[in-house]
Amino acid sequence: MEEFAALIDALVYTRSRNEKLRLIAEYLRATPDPDRGWALAALSDGLDFPAVKSSTIRNLMKDRIDPVLWSLSRDFVGDTAETASLLWPAPDEPPSPPSVSETVELLEAMNRKTVVSELPKLLDRLDPSGRYALLKLATGGMRIGVSSRLAKTAFAQAFDVSVDEVEEYWHGLAPPYPELFAWAAHGEDPPDIENLPTFRPFMLAHPLEETVVDLADYAAEWKWDGIRVQLVRAGDETRIYSRSGDDISATFPELLDVLPFPAVLDGELLVRGTHQGGEEGGAASFNALQQRLGRKTVSKKMLKEAPAFVRLYDALLVEGEDLRPSPWTERRARLEALMERLPYSHFDLSRIVEARDFDHLAQIREGSRDDSIEGLMLKRKDSPYIAGRRVGYWYKWKRDPLLVDCVLMYAQRGSGKRSSFYSDYTFGCWDGDPDRGADLLPVGKAYSGFTDEELKKLDRHVRRNTVNRFGPVRETDKSLVFEVAFDSVHESKRHKSGLAMRFPRIHRIRWDKPPHEADRVEALRALVRD
Numbered sequence: 001m002e003e004f005a006a007l008i009d010a011l012v013y014t015r016s017r018n019e020k021l022r023l024i025a026e027y028l029r030a031t032p033d034p035d036r037g038w039a040l041a042a043l044s045d046g047l048d049f050p051a052v053k054s055s056t057i058r059n060l061m062k063d064r065i066d067p068v069l070w071s072l073s074r075d076f077v078g079d080t081a082e083t084a085s086l087l088w089p090a091p092d093e094p095p096s097p098p099s100v101s102e103t104v105e106l107l108e109a110m111n112r113k114t115v116v117s118e119l120p121k122l123l124d125r126l127d128p129s130g131r132y133a134l135l136k137l138a139t140g141g142m143r144i145g146v147s148s149r150l151a152k153t154a155f156a157q158a159f160d161v162s163v164d165e166v167e168e169y170w171h172g173l174a175p176p177y178p179e180l181f182a183w184a185a186h187g188e189d190p191p192d193i194e195n196l197p198t199f200r201p202f203m204l205a206h207p208l209e210e211t212v213v214d215l216a217d218y219a220a221e222w223k224w225d226g227i228r229v230q231l232v233r234a235g236d237e238t239r240i241y242s243r244s245g246d247d248i249s250a251t252f253p254e255l256l257d258v259l260p261f262p263a264v265l266d267g268e269l270l271v272r273g274t275h276q277g278g279e280e281g282g283a284a285s286f287n288a289l290q291q292r293l294g295r296k297t298v299s300k301k302m303l304k305e306a307p308a309f310v311r312l313y314d315a316l317l318v319e320g321e322d323l324r325p326s327p328w329t330e331r332r333a334r335l336e337a338l339m340e341r342l343p344y345s346h347f348d349l350s351r352i353v354e355a356r357d358f359d360h361l362a363q364i365r366e367g368s369r370d371d372s373i374e375g376l377m378l379k380r381k382d383s384p385y386i387a388g389r390r391v392g393y394w395y396k397w398k399r400d401p402l403l404v405d406c407v408l409m410y411a412q413r414g415s416g417k418r419s420s421f422y423s424d425y426t427f428g429c430w431d432g433d434p435d436r437g438a439d440l441l442p443v444g445k446a447y448s449g450f451t452d453e454e455l456k457k458l459d460r461h462v463r464r465n466t467v468n469r470f471g472p473v474r475e476t477d478k479s480l481v482f483e484v485a486f487d488s489v490h491e492s493k494r495h496k497s498g499l500a501m502r503f504p505r506i507h508r509i510r511w512d513k514p515p516h517e518a519d520r521v522e523a524l525r526a527l528v529r530d
Helices: 002-012 017-030 035-043 054-062 067-077 080-087 100-109 115-124 128-139 148-159 163-170 178-186 286-290 300-305 328-341 358-366 452-464 521-525
Strands: 218-224 227-234 237-242 263-274 280-283 308-318 347-349 373-380 394-398 402-413 422-430 440-446 466-470 473-476 481-486 488-491 499-502 505-510
Touching: 002 017, 002 035, 002 128, 017 035, 017 148, 035 100, 035 148, 035 178, 054 067, 054 080, 054 115, 054 128, 067 080, 080 128, 100 115, 100 128, 115 128, 148 163, 148 178, 163 178, 218 328, 218 394, 227 308, 263 286, 286 488, 286 499, 308 328, 328 347, 358 373, 402 440, 402 452, 422 452, 422 481, 422 521, 440 481, 440 499, 440 521, 452 466, 452 473, 452 505, 481 499, 499 521
Parallel strands: 308 347
Antiparallel strands: 218 373, 227 237, 227 263, 263 280, 263 308, 373 394, 402 422, 402 473, 402 481, 422 440, 466 473, 481 505, 488 499
8 A cells, every 4th residue: 555655646746647657657567466456446436435435534534633623624725535634643553554455355345334433443554645545545536637548558558558459458347457467467368358348449539620621531420419428239238338438327228228239339328309299309408418417226207208319420340340440431331221220219320411611511510509519520531430539530620609798706616736726616697687786696607718827816806805605615796707608508497597507618707897797697598499
């Protein structure tokens, strides 16, 4: 555990991507099995200990130190694990750190009752650095600047293997990944995943930005506003994976028995819209899909009211044949031929957008304001299906965002490197005429879209204009206007305004604009699409 704690400390204070890769690779080469496998799983968010929650740590701390001191310290530091590791009372006995494997074994054995007595024993065996690593590992919230992809890339560099191969095998294996290390570190045969419904890395697109493409070389499709998924059937089992490779099969059970042949298909998961009178229509807005995301169980009512389907983009493997090296035109033809074998109730095909030339396509894009459309995808017709982003093959051309002027209402400190700044902002629109005493109603929250220099200026504004405090939240006077960009707006019962924005971000800070000139809720509501 000491070596793992040292790695975590080094990663926290390292900003260079290459240096992070070097540190992880060195650790993986020097650490024996299975410790390195458990550490790799922790770095890639592959571990889950249900008994240990942030609330568990808070309760343990408040039993040991003054609750007010804990709250003030946590608010100042901005990270529960770091605060707890520093404030944990020093034990009478010197540290006797467990191995990573022993730590995982002890954490797995804990339940909601025993964690109260067993977790403190484990914390007492560690110094502050070890406690920090333990709590990060236990809660699954590393937040140390290491993504799952970076951890896999470091593994590939450590043992001089292809990261694409690592991705290919990864999702068919379980921590501590003995087969993966046997292959990469010891030269044994690759893991056998042929009959396992495993994830294949997605091909991704670059933003179009200023590029103009020749439609003789590229095909255009709508970019649908759902969640990109991969439907995989192998060994008489079907699984659904998100773009990040998470298994989300349990959330969409109606799709697990409808793929009738072995295949790996790429598409957009959407839910059906409903026309008046109850007739099923096309795709509903993302807001309707969001009601189903992250649920461990799905009610019969929800399955009936918001049935899921997949709008297919591509075919990677079909009945044992790997289509990924083939050009997009051939894969598209194979996908079109497959449609008659798939139930229309659960699958349809993302259609090609026909245009005379690029300028005509731009006009079509500007005219698309369907709630379920984000913009366009441009795919080179001769492109193979390659994991990751490759320049010149696929482009995403998102529609221009909607803009509205809102007034800053509340601010909260961020986390990580922003823990000392008020960087999370809640803003609202006027519920009527502000000159006649109308109230502001919250319509969204954003924590992106500004520079570091602007963040410092916003933080000063919040501190100087605070009129009330609610725990970690500060209410500000209604004096600062944000121009907020967002993709769409939907009705929502969760907010007092009755509205919820899709992907809100701060487009401009309007230091020059008086707050009474900000927009009204009615203007935002007019943008809601049925």
